[in-house]
Amino acid sequence: MDDFFDNWTVQVRKGVLELCILNALAEQERYGYDLVKTLVTVPGLGVTEGTLYPLLSRLRVARGIDAGPARKYYSLTKDGRKIMAVMNDYLETLNRGTRQLLSKGGKYA
Amino acid sequence: MPDWTQPAREEVRRYFTRVRASLAESGADPDEVIGDLDRHIDEEIAAASLAVVTEEDARRILARIGPPDSQPRAEPQRPTLVENALQALGDKLVSDRAKDNGFALRGRVADLELAGPERPGSATPRHPYRYCNPDAIAGFAAAGLFGSLTQSKRISLSAAIIKIFSSF
Numbered sequence: 001m002d003d004f005f006d007n008w009t010v011q012v013r014k015g016v017l018e019l020c021i022l023n024a025l026a027e028q029e030r031y032g033y034d035l036v037k038t039l040v041t042v043p044g045l046g047v048t049e050g051t052l053y054p055l056l057s058r059l060r061v062a063r064g065i066d067a068g069p070a071r072k073y074y075s076l077t078k079d080g081r082k083i084m085a086v087m088n089d090y091l092e093t094l095n096r097g098t099r100q101l102l103s104k105g106g107k108y109a
Numbered sequence: 110m111p112d113w114t115q116p117a118r119e120e121v122r123r124y125f126t127r128v129r130a131s132l133a134e135s136g137a138d139p140d141e142v143i144g145d146l147d148r149h150i151d152e153e154i155a156a157a158s159l160a161v162v163t164e165e166d167a168r169r170i171l172a173r174i175g176p177p178d179s180q181p182r183a184e185p186q187r188p189t190l191v192e193n194a195l196q197a198l199g200d201k202l203v204s205d206r207a208k209d210n211g212f213a214l215r216g217r218v219a220d221l222e223l224a225g226p227e228r229p230g231s232a233t234p235r236h237p238y239r240y241c242n243p244d245a246i247a248g249f250a251a252a253g254l255f256g257s258l259t260q261s262k263r264i265s266l267s268a269a270i271i272k273i274f275s276s277f
Contacts, residue, residue: 050176053146054137054177061138
């Protein structure tokens, strides 16, 4: 059962990592080192710097974020902001549905 | 600027080599990631106020950064039913050809025909050629019937189909 839980958490984390990065940049541009240091302390996310930098690069290649001329400051692009809004809405819908089931399941846990 | 010992430099160089290897086909830019990690390591050293960076310091920092392949991964994609069938057919092609110049294979292909009774209003009507309807196969692939394939898999799948049917 431990393996099952481990696999499940990997899948969940994989699904939300990009969304966490986009939301972390929603308010303002962030210095790369500070951005990464913030994300590695998010409870439950369980990521390291070695994981986050490739993700940041992939998001930049996909034009979701911009890394600035010296690639020290990351910011959201217009496209990144749009996809973040869509992903946030989707996650909120999923959360609402899941919470309804959790409230039922919680009675019997 | 802190002084780096040679073993410390070697430790970081080996780490970057592993990073580059692990990023192949990841969609990330290896040079960019290595540049970011290099800056991050400098920041860690500055934060720790190290005058000399030893091998032990480098190992400690790299351990905290994590292995380059620590990206959570999805389960490996399993081959689709059609990919498995094509693989089996390709294997059979070699052995049956050796036996009887390909005649047995024609029967195998007939057994493996994707065609069943034609559906009313089908967008891909049955092709008169018994063994292969390339239009239908292309249509099935475009519709995702063969599963969610990457571009490279799509190319190799197409190549396999062409190789098998061009052998008749």
